[in-house]
Amino acid sequence: MVLIVQKYGGTSVGSAERIRAVAEHTAETFRKGNMVVLVVSAMGGETDRLISLAHELSSNPHEREMDMLLSSGERISAALTAMALNEQGIKAMSFTGRQVGIITDTSHTEAKIEKVTADRVKQAIDNGIVPVICGFQGITENSDVTTLGRGGSDLTAVAVAAALHADLCEIYTDVEGVFTTDPDIVSEARKLDMISYEEMLELASLGAKVLQARSVEFAKKYDVRVVVKSSFSSNPGTVVTREDKEMEKVAVSGIAYDKNQTKFTIMGVPDRPGIAAALFRNIAEAGIVVDMIVQNISSDEKLADISFTVPETDTAKTRDIVEKVARELNAAGISTDKNIAKISIVGVGMRTHSGVAAKTFQTLSDSGINIMMISTSEIKISCVIDSKYTELAVRVLHNAFELEKE
Amino acid sequence: MVLIVQKYGGTSVGSAERIRAVAEHTAETFRKGNMVVLVVSAMGGETDRLISLAHELSSNPHEREMDMLLSSGERISAALTAMALNEQGIKAMSFTGRQVGIITDTSHTEAKIEKVTADRVKQAIDNGIVPVICGFQGITENSDVTTLGRGGSDLTAVAVAAALHADLCEIYTDVEGVFTTDPDIVSEARKLDMISYEEMLELASLGAKVLQARSVEFAKKYDVRVVVKSSFSSNPGTVVTREDKEMEKVAVSGIAYDKNQTKFTIMGVPDRPGIAAALFRNIAEAGIVVDMIVQNISSDEKLADISFTVPETDTAKTRDIVEKVARELNAAGISTDKNIAKISIVGVGMRTHSGVAAKTFQTLSDSGINIMMISTSEIKISCVIDSKYTELAVRVLHNAFELEKE
Numbered sequence: 039m040v041l042i043v044q045k046y047g048g049t050s051v052g053s054a055e056r057i058r059a060v061a062e063h064t065a066e067t068f069r070k071g072n073m074v075v076l077v078v079s080a081m082g083g084e085t086d087r088l089i090s091l092a093h094e095l096s097s098n099p100h101e102r103e104m105d106m107l108l109s110s111g112e113r114i115s116a117a118l119t120a121m122a123l124n125e126q127g128i129k130a131m132s133f134t135g136r137q138v139g140i141i142t143d144t145s146h147t148e149a150k151i152e153k154v155t156a157d158r159v160k161q162a163i164d165n166g167i168v169p170v171i172c173g174f175q176g177i178t179e180n181s182d183v184t185t186l187g188r189g190g191s192d193l194t195a196v197a198v199a200a201a202l203h204a205d206l207c208e209i210y211t212d213v214e215g216v217f218t219t220d221p222d223i224v225s226e227a228r229k230l231d232m233i234s235y236e237e238m239l240e241l242a243s244l245g246a247k248v249l250q251a252r253s254v255e256f257a258k259k260y261d262v263r264v265v266v267k268s269s270f271s272s273n274p275g276t277v278v279t280r281e282d283k284e285m286e287k288v289a290v291s292g293i294a295y296d297k298n299q300t301k302f303t304i305m306g307v308p309d310r311p312g313i314a315a316a317l318f319r320n321i322a323e324a325g326i327v328v329d330m331i332v333q334n335i336s337s338d339e340k341l342a343d344i345s346f347t348v349p350e351t352d353t354a355k356t357r358d359i360v361e362k363v364a365r366e367l368n369a370a371g372i373s374t375d376k377n378i379a380k381i382s383i384v385g386v387g388m389r390t391h392s393g394v395a396a397k398t399f400q401t402l403s404d405s406g407i408n409i410m411m412i413s414t415s416e417i418k419i420s421c422v423i424d425s426k427y428t429e430l431a432v433r434v435l436h437n438a439f440e441l442e443k444e
Numbered sequence: 445m446v447l448i449v450q451k452y453g454g455t456s457v458g459s460a461e462r463i464r465a466v467a468e469h470t471a472e473t474f475r476k477g478n479m480v481v482l483v484v485s486a487m488g489g490e491t492d493r494l495i496s497l498a499h500e501l502s503s504n505p506h507e508r509e510m511d512m513l514l515s516s517g518e519r520i521s522a523a524l525t526a527m528a529l530n531e532q533g534i535k536a537m538s539f540t541g542r543q544v545g546i547i548t549d550t551s552h553t554e555a556k557i558e559k560v561t562a563d564r565v566k567q568a569i570d571n572g573i574v575p576v577i578c579g580f581q582g583i584t585e586n587s588d589v590t591t592l593g594r595g596g597s598d599l600t601a602v603a604v605a606a607a608l609h610a611d612l613c614e615i616y617t618d619v620e621g622v623f624t625t626d627p628d629i630v631s632e633a634r635k636l637d638m639i640s641y642e643e644m645l646e647l648a649s650l651g652a653k654v655l656q657a658r659s660v661e662f663a664k665k666y667d668v669r670v671v672v673k674s675s676f677s678s679n680p681g682t683v684v685t686r687e688d689k690e691m692e693k694v695a696v697s698g699i700a701y702d703k704n705q706t707k708f709t710i711m712g713v714p715d716r717p718g719i720a721a722a723l724f725r726n727i728a729e730a731g732i733v734v735d736m737i738v739q740n741i742s743s744d745e746k747l748a749d750i751s752f753t754v755p756e757t758d759t760a761k762t763r764d765i766v767e768k769v770a771r772e773l774n775a776a777g778i779s780t781d782k783n784i785a786k787i788s789i790v791g792v793g794m795r796t797h798s799g800v801a802a803k804t805f806q807t808l809s810d811s812g813i814n815i816m817m818i819s820t821s822e823i824k825i826s827c828v829i830d831s832k833y834t835e836l837a838v839r840v841l842h843n844a845f846e847l848e849k850e
Contacts, residue, residue: 054500091460091524095528096531099527103524103526106522107520110517110519110520113516114494117512117516118497118509118513120506120512121501122501132512134512136587
């Protein structure tokens, strides 16, 4: 018997009709002799509806209450999906994050999974019952409800697959798989049949919304074979798995972009050890994840400019900290820029192919696009540019690296 | 310090604006030096929306899944209400049925409370935090979510008030209190200032929707002083409390009606001991609550007709059982009638005033209304009539007993 964890996103369970389709598909998989475990997100639009209700009542709702509020969405979709499966003649039972035993830390709205017991899920499987698990949620040791951050249902699926030693974790979404870049921007964008955890991780954390970054880390850590595929077709999708030799033949696998970042610059900071550390410690303590960091020597040689980017949603919180630190350091000034985009070129082949960086910079330069910040890793080059050039940059780079070709 | 449990129904928390009004009212009560514990229902319309989604997917959804589905509604309103209180500068925290420690039996959709620990609620109160409790829900020993049946939030409020030894349990609703009868039918209907638990119990279980019957039983058992009042005005409402001598001066306190019952008759049943017992044991085992029961000797003297009423929602389930039993008993036939209404005259004064029954029957007869079934208790007379005469019957009885007069 093959054990498959199937995760369905909000669009896939967005209406009674869609939920029925999911149930039919699950029933089919089950009747072929597989054991299926479902993980569902809230019905499409539900989470946004709840967030907007919260913001009608409070400009800065308490995070514990946000988790209580938002975790209700998955209970609804899980219960409805279990009902739809029952209607198909399949025994099914919904389970909350608590009932699954998804124990998290206490970082409300961005909780980290510490443990997955899955006892009741295993018991259900042993009794031939299809478990339908509420994605996105867990519970603290103190029995408070937590959520796992945006896209957290992917993480639930992978974590449950790991806990159950499932053979496969299928992530059903509204696209056909992982593409070389956003097909809305580049019509020649090609679906990848296979991608390594490392590349997926870069693409995921860089704004390719197809799979949550933390779920990919988790999959890599526990070696969970993940398939990203469409819930609207029977195409095979993209397999996310361990790197193999074939993959290294290609220098660049894909191009991602992220417009939802804000760039901060603190100008004229004393250029001495410990300054950056103090700044970023303050930011980290506020639970804000800094992405790119660049430090330049200022015109005055004893002073430095520090630039960094944070998620756009953390702009206000970050500004408070930056203003405080800038005052303490007697900095020359600060600037905030929301009109930026980060373009990233990703590929495990970069390890063996040289010249990817040079080609990237040249291509952007040829199109008159100025690069504000650069950051690189073993398998990635990211450039921050003016956001109005996002689509142009993605198109010219996709073309330059000939990603439309197999 | 006075400890007040305030329960707000679906209409009272039906929108962000309404929730803000509840928070303002609570904040005011809190700032006067009282400690407040809130119990909230799902936002108006939410439960119906979820039920209709369930019925789109399944004609007979599993009850465990219904509970998982419906219990989400109160999480939403409780979290939003806590946020609104925080925004008023009041420390507040939402608690689910589980977090409150409302332990129930396993009768999904109609669970009975077995225990209320309320440890976290007490802790919150000690820390000056206003607890906002999800009404309507509990949890089994096995950690499954249950709901307490229609109007279950009233029961939550009374049970929590009992567990906390609260001074008062205020039930906020969309009417001004308990009336002598439905003001939509009789414009002269008068609001009662005070009513006994016994009378309220009869009125509640007889279809006066203002307060759930089980919550009144609970209040009586634990001597919880309940006030039913409007969340849209500052009028004093109706106090539900122990019977006192004043109350006995009046023969009749109110008139209730219930159109949501179905009458079954099994005709030509052998008139020997044990027959009725067998029938009603079968019905009880299916979890159906039978209301009125009347047995007549049939025209053939060795045969009897048994009539009884059940909630209209249980009609299909009941018919299956009745058909089976009728076959086994070789009964002459069965009949089902949904077009009935039960009219009930309630008053603790009936214990000392005679002639209420006679006056009731005479009044109905004078209006040409035929009585199909009669059942009486110490403080109540109920008559089943053709449902088309409901409003007429209520009006003529209200007039006959002069209930419009103080």
